Amino acid sequence: QQQVKQSPQSLIVQKGGISIINCAYENTAFDYFPWYQQFPGKGPALLIAIRPDVSEKKEGRFTISFNKSAKQFSLHIMDSQPGDSATYFCAASKDNDMRFGAGTRLTVKP
Amino acid sequence: NAGVMQNPRHLVRRRGQEARLRCSPMKGHSHVYWYRQLPEEGLKFMVYLQKENIIDESGMPKERFSAEFPKEGPSILRIQQVVRGDSAAYFCASSRSQETQYFGPGTRLLVL
Numbered sequence: 001q002q003q004v005k006q007s008p009q010s011l012i013v014q015k016g017g018i019s020i021i022n023c024a025y026e027n028t029a030f031d032y033f034p035w036y037q038q039f040p041g042k043g044p045a046l047l048i049a050i051r052p053d054v055s056e057k058k059e060g061r062f063t064i065s066f067n068k069s070a071k072q073f074s075l076h077i078m079d080s081q082p083g084d085s086a087t088y089f090c091a092a093s094k095d096n097d098m099r100f101g102a103g104t105r106l107t108v109k110p
Numbered sequence: 111n112a113g114v115m116q117n118p119r120h121l122v123r124r125r126g127q128e129a130r131l132r133c134s135p136m137k138g139h140s141h142v143y144w145y146r147q148l149p150e151e152g153l154k155f156m157v158y159l160q161k162e163n164i165i166d167e168s169g170m171p172k173e174r175f176s177a178e179f180p181k182e183g184p185s186i187l188r189i190q191q192v193v194r195g196d197s198a199a200y201f202c203a204s205s206r207s208q209e210t211q212y213f214g215p216g217t218r219l220l221v222l
Contacts, residue, residue, distance in 0.1 A: 006152075032209055043114075043201050043213035044153070089152060096141060096165065098211060102152040 003027055004092050006101025013108050019077040021104045023090035028071065030092035030099075035064065035075050038087045038103075047088070048075070080108045112137070114204050114214035115184075122220045129189040129196070131217045135204030142185045143203045143211060144177060153201065159185060192221045 006023045013019045025033075034049035050057045050064040050073065057064045063076040077084055085108050090101040115134040123129050135142050140161050145153040155169040159179035170177065174192075179185040189196055199218050203211035 034210065036213070043116075043215045046210060046212065049210065093209075096143075096158050096205070098143075098155070100145075100153045100155075 003099040004090060004101045006090050006104060008104060009102070010105045011107070013080045013106065015080065015082060015108055015110050017080050017108075019075075019080045019084065019106055019108070021075045021088055021090070021106070022072065023074065023092075023101050024070075024072045025092040025099075026071065027092070027094070027099075029094045032093045033064070033066065033073050034091050034093075035062075036089045036091065036100075038089065044089060077106075080106075082108045082110050084108050114139075114202055114212055116202050116214035116217050118217060119215060120218050120220070122222060123192050124222050125193055126191050129192050129219055129221075131187040131189075131200050131202075131219070133185040133187070133202030133204075133214060135185070135202075136206075136212055139204035139206050139212075141205040141207075141211075142179050143205075144185075144187050145201045145203065147199045147201060147216070149198075156187070189219075192219075194221045197221045 004025050035047045036044035037047045038044040048059050048062050050066050052068050061078045066073045087103045087105045089103045117132050142159045144156040147153050157170045157177045158166040174190045176188045197220050199216045201216045203213045205211045
C-alpha cells in the first residue's frame, strides 16, 4: 500500500530554471512532511520540512507548498543549479511512522 | 557532534552467510529506524526500535531478518543465510523525538 505518491520519477531542468516535485498522501493523520535530498552513494539528508498548519515554507531557494484539503505538497527549487542534481524524496509522518515517496531524480543541466 | 554512523560501509557476503550491520545513532537520540533501498528505488521501512525495545517491525521480512538496539552499544540489523535478493543499501536513521529522522551513510550489501 503506497501511502505517499511522488511525481515525476525523473526531471531535467536547465540551470536557472524552477524544479517542481509533487507528492500526494492518503492518511489524513500525517502531521509532518519533510523532504530529503540524496546524492549518489550517500544517505538521505533532511532538506526542509513543513507542518500542515502553514501553507508554505521557504528556506533559501527551496520552498514547500502545502495543500491540506487536497492532501498534496510540493517542493520548488528556484534558480536550480547543477549542484542540486540529486534524488529527492518526500515523506509524511505521524509520530514515528514515516512513509517515503518513491523519489525523483533531478538533473540540472548547465 | 557526530552524525549517525554506520559500519561497515560496504559488505560482501556469499549466499548462506550472515550479515551484521551496525548503526550508532546521533548523541542523545534514542529512536532508531532501519530502511532498505534497492537501486533506483525509494526507501522501504523495515523496523523501528527504542532502547532495548522493538516498537514496529511491520516492514521486516518474517524470516532471516532480526534487529536489536541494546542498552549499550549500537543497533544491529542481522540477516541470516543471505540470498542475492538481499543485496541493497541499508540505511539507519535516528531521532530524538517522534519527528525528524537523520540518516547515516548506509551499508551497501552485496551478496555473491
